[in-house]
Amino acid sequence: MIQWLAAGFAFLAFLGFAARRLLTYLHLFQQEEYDNRRFVAWWAGARAFDKRLSLTLLLIGIGQLVAGAHDPGWLWTGAAGLALIGAAALERDPRKDAKKKLVMTARAKRIYLIAMALLGVVAAIVALTIDNVLGWLIPVQAVPFALVAANLLLAPAETRVQRRYWQEAHDKLLRLNPIVIGVTGSYGKTSVKHILGHILESAAPTLITPGSVNTAMGIARIVRERLGAHHRFFVVEMGAYGIGSIRRLCELAPPQLGIVTAIGKAHYERFKTLEAVASAKFELAEAVRAKDGKAIVAEQTLAFEATRRFAASYPETLVTVGADGSAALTIGSIRQDADGIVVAVHWEGVPYELRAPLYGEHQGRNVALAFAAACTLDVPPPDVVASLRSVPQIAHRLEVRRQPGGPVLIDDAYNSNPVGFASALGLLDVLRRPGGRRILVTPGMAELGSEHEPEHARIGRLAAAHVDVLLAVVPPRVAPLADAFREAAPRAELVSCATFAEAQSWLDKHVGPDDAVLLENDLPDIYERPLRL
Secondary structure (H helix, E strand, O other): OHHHHHHHHHHHHHHHHHHHHHHHHHHHHHHOOOOHHHHHHHHHHOOOOOOHHHHHHHHHHHHHHHHHHHOOHHHHHHHHHHHHHHHHHHOOOOOOOOOOOOOOOHHHHHHHHHHHHHHHHHHHHHHHHOOOHHHHHHHHHHHHHHHHHHHHHHHHHHHHHHHHHHHHHHHHHHHHOOEEEEEEOOOOHHHHHHHHHHHHHOOOOEEEOOOOOOOHHHHHHHHHHHOOOOOOEEEEEOOOOOOOHHHHHHHHOOOOEEEEOOOOOOOHHHHOOHHHHHHHHOHHHHHHHHOOOEEEEEHHHHOOHHHHHHHHHOHHHEEEEEOOOOOOEEEEEEEEEOOEEEEEEEEOOEEEEEEEOOOOOHHHHHHHHHHHHHHHOOOOHHHHHHHHOOOOOOOOOOEEEEOOOOOEEEEEOOOOOHHHHHHHHHHHHHHOOOOOOEEEEEOOOOOOHHHHHHHHHHHHHHHOOOOOEEEEEOHHHHHHHHHHHHHHOOOOEEEEEOOHHHHHHHHHHHOOOOOEEEEEOOOOHHHHOOOOO
């Protein structure tokens, strides 16, 4: 009887532990967008399996084996239960203690509850059939895989729910019939969406997908909850997570006008080659062509086989933007000053000076793309020029904050691509006050795949010309950047910080009122805060 009570105690203790540990893994599963393969790959790469509790259970189990029949088994089982309770008490709650907190959406709750049920079954089998404490290692190590199993079990139901939401949004778009403008690209799409949305709002009621919402379910939710009959324009950011992604988004929200901002190495690990990136992004141009619309494309995007083939076959679809004189909108010059970006362009034979209170020379191209798109939508060019002068800064994307009597903070926390990073470095020279230092805080860029090391080394060498103090956050992953910076600027100061909190502490103590501080990228917990279990 006592042994059964001890087994029951261990079972309940495990459920308490699993309830807490599941939240930890669910937090990271959510950051991987509930992608089973990416989550398991992260788990294996980060060696994110339980160690401390498992070692404790292993020692207790070995003690039980050594003792044999001399000691009552319930003592060892009870010790295992106490170990499980202790581990549960030490577990962080990612709903409260995280940079990007766990959000218990309806889907997250469903996955969590099913995973708990599966773990409960495994734990019950262990409690009823295995006398040695070593058996509890099985459910402890099974926790992350319970999430994957729950996700697989829920997949048919999730597909049905998503199909219903998709259809509701699609039908609403067809019924209300706004002019849909799709925006995609390796980088710049959020900025172009933001700039164009501001311009169009001055001409007619306009809805844009907020923040970085760019997936089918995100877009469907915005359409279902926010799109009204009064909206004339709907500007949709479209993210590509593989070949076919953009095509499916265009089926949901058929665009009359498309914008392809750039082809580059952002999210390179998902595509492996730039040709694949180009093919994926130009699915938007294909969708626009099918509706006899126009595609506004940066000249740089036509440097690939698939895009050149499209341009040769359907030249009437494309409106090119670039420095080449043959472009529909020609960019004469881009310059950055303390008040923002200034772009000289020619459109339909007429010169225009575009001024916007935005920062980073790469924003010049984004402003030009938005200008060309608005003009193509029949907004008078003088009205576009006037609207650009009042474009609000984009949160966390080279957002400049001037603090009275304090340093200038350049918040580029949501940037993670080589082009934007390089542009941001030049801004330090523009905004630093006389006598001040140029300070860079960065954990580097994410999702570059095989290009991680060479791209970081290149940025490190570039930073040497623009940075006096480098705060390298999460040193192991940003090492190629830090090493190249140290080699190119041996007299500059290099500070290694394990986390952003540690970097912030350094800034609080050392930043002067004339300094300019660039916060370049802010990694989610899955990159910055490796699990220590």
